[in-house]
Amino acid sequence: MTAVSTAERRHGLGSRLAALARIVELGQGRLDPALVTDAAQLLLRAGDRLKLSSDHTVVALAGGTGSGKSSLFNAVSGLELSPIGVRRPTTARTHACVWGIDGAGPLLDWLQIQWRHRFARASALDKGESQLHGLILLDLPDHDSIRALTDHEAHRLIQTADLIVWVLDPQKYADASVHRRYVTELTGHDAVTVFVLNQSDRLTPEEQAECVADLEDLLRREGVADPRVVATSATTGKGVDSLKAVLAESVAARRAAYQRLEADLDRLVLRLVKDVPELLRVESTVDGARRAGLAEALCDAVGVSALGEALENVHAVRSADWVGWPYARWAARLRPDPLKSLRLGGVKDDIRGLVASSVTAQPAEVDNAVQALADGLTAGMPEVWRDGVREAARSRVDELPEALSEELAEVAPPLDRVPVWWWLLKIWQYLLVLMFVASLAWAGAILAYGVFKAGRPPAEVLGDVAVLPWVGLMMISVLGLGLFSAMASRNFVVLAAGKERDRLERDMRRRVGVLAQNMVVEPVERELNRYNEYFGAMAAARR
Template identity: 80%
Template sequence: MTISAEPRHGLGTRLAALARVVELGQGRVDPELLDEATQLLLRAGNRLKLSPDHTVVALAGGTGSGKSSLFNSVSGLELSPTGVRRPTTARTHACVWGLEGAAPLLDWLQIQWRHRFARASALDKGESQLHGLILLDLPDHDSIRALTDTEADRLITAADLIVWVLDPQKYADAATHRRYVTELAGHDAVTVFVLNQADRLTPEEQAICVADLEELLKREGVANPTVVATSATTGKGIDGLKAVLAESVSARRAGYLRLEADLDKLMLRVAKDMPELLHVEPIVDGARRAGLADALCDAVGAAAVGEAIENVYGVRSIDWVGWPYARWAAMFRPDPLKSLRLGDVKDDIRTLVGGSVRAQPAEVDNAVQALSDGLSQGMPEVWQDGVRDAARSRSGQLPKVLTDELGEIAPPLDRVPAWWWLAKIWQYLLVLLFLAGLGVTGAIVAYGVFEAGPPPTDLLGDVGVLPWVLLMMASVLGVGLLSAVASRNFIVLAAGSERDRLERDMRRRVSGVAQELVVEPVERELQRYNDYHEALNTAKY
């Protein structure tokens, strides 16, 4: 087996990115995957804090594979019990080459004190290349004892390097391959396969078995399997296995490689349904904001309210700047609307504007949905749902908030522009002048034409003044009529301006409400997606 002298760089960065993936993926990623990622982060954090000078190598295998005998052969001591009783190894045994600094790591592995052994004399035996090795003899993974089975699974996950001990009769055992080997596909650099009990085979049979095992492993995803044939009984192949272990121990990189392999495998599953290069714009563009504002204005009937305001403005102006004679004459004319039983249009308009402006929930929901659908195109379905949920997260408040906001800006009906007062005063002054002219005309006719008596003044008895008085009265009527027409034109302009002002104010408030209750939650979700996507790509590579 060849282990690169240079580790794969950026493990710390990738683990930090994985933590970000876990944080941002809540509610968007399979909870089981997030749990696995959390467990990996915890395991990586613990392992990286512990002794980097020790490499944990686990001997794993099924019942009868000779795993404990191999453990004793490598350690050179009778440390793990062997025999015909199955399972032989009930608890994990550990042999340490170089005990200094290993205790916290053994505590984390939960190896009992009575099952820890040290090779203090290893250097004297010429095994300095194994200094830093922690060799574990795991319980049989197919043990009938549930406790030992669980312990084996835990330590197989925690070990830096796994040595699978197989025997010639059961090296293709489906349980081992299906449960463990296929799950460790991609872990070539930190997995070794030992075909033990090779003394039972002829050289030809051994070659066939090794070739068959390598082919089987390649089919299961182990691209470059490392297979070592050994015999714990005769010692054949033990030195070869020690050389493989020594290479791993001396490189001091097996722990990093194991974590990277676990991370690689996990990220393939997490990123399964994520596009490689899809980055979304996290800011809602002006066109979409305007479209949302338009749709919400339609939902609250902004145009209808503006038209009603314009009509109310015009109706109310008649009482102030209209020609008084026309108003008085209208009082004696029958109202065709009343004859049609349509009610008082003026009152209807006043009621429409004076009451609450109400948003239609269905139209509001449609506007929000259109925005979220347009922004989330191309994103994975679960993230599209996230954008929709974000858009709707506060949309339930929209109708009421819009109603309250727009109800505040409806102009009060008792508000009268100052120039209306001036126009009304001017019209009534003209009425008074006309009435004064009528009085003077009557007096001249009485005193000057019919000589009803001496006139109070010479002017009232002078018939020659009468044409001028009539001309003045006609002029007053003309000026009054022209004033009414001019005022009406100003009213039309002012009513349109009032409508535009109201609609602008309504749109401004609608845009503000949409920004707070819809756009901002959507932008946060889009930014969350981008952050997740970036973290995912970092954790993958």
């Protein structure tokens, strides 16, 4: 592989790992905690490995007790580095043989290989094996060791090595502990996994071919699509050169580290997809129709229309004290007070109380309006993310009624003040009252002085009987004018009250819309954006 292609592979892997980091960040509280932990560990392991030597390939020889793993390690290295014996388990600590020690130290430190178990091939011994330059060969403790410490070390390095070589023997190549615990867990790692059928010297050529075919068939059934099987004998050296050739190919390509991380990432992404299936992109903003629907539902929940109607009625009833015909109003005092019949005494305080009671009395409707918005936006989303949107929509639902109450209380008009034109109409009405009273007194004076001759009138016009019809006409005109102006004024008041109601409801709906935006829509849009970012990160994390 060329330097350019290696750089491209590294860049592609880096982009995918960055996407995985974003998935871990966005998936908090939405994904299985164990899955998030595994993803975080992969990110940590990948970050560490990519910072270390890319000129070295870590190859781990793994296998069970008696598989001849350590013998094969010595055969490949050409030195007696790893102990061999009948005592089980033989390998208690990981041994490492390094071809090309320069730059390998930090990598061996990261692998936690003890200094006394590190061996370097001297240049005098590397004749004919320059193709292995950059190889770090590990002889792991037996994976089925009865010692918990060494078993843990084997498991850790199996998860960390760039290339895994499974050493199996003809008697136990189908060992369930290997296949169940490791092989099936490394499905998709074909490019960084090699299977060695060791101790092949114990088999006839026909038996060897049968065992290799059976092992390949078993591996395919367990998900290894293209298994690489090499038959060796550490005792006779048969097949060791074939194994070296496989290792040399991997070392020369210098891509095993990337392939291992890519395979780990692929497997993790499959688990992520399985954990949150049917991932579909959604609109990250709440459309205008849904915003309007939420605002309208909240307005219904707090009784905006009812409040507007009540305010309109109060406005109309209260205007009777200002623009109504005084005589009609005085006569109405003999009847029950209409304000009391409407229960609107202390109008402004009652209206503010009405606002508060409308909000606090309908918490279920507020909750239903918020729930309806969340349900409408999350159709088709995975259930865990639907729950997230619902939680976001309801994150401030307990504060919403009080906030609505405070906003609408501020909208209540200052009913202790009246329009200027009401004052002018009231003055006009009382001028007509004075004119009627004056006309009535004039007519009485004419009757007293001109008809009944009660005495000498103070002025000639007060005793002129000929003027009496005109005075009567003036009285009727004043009464008619007063009634007409009262009726016209009432119509103007009704029109003005309707306009005031419309203005008031518009203001209230605007305020409700602002509250809905700040307390419901914005949290929902943040969660939808989070979901879409997760969707994008998942797409980037895939191949």
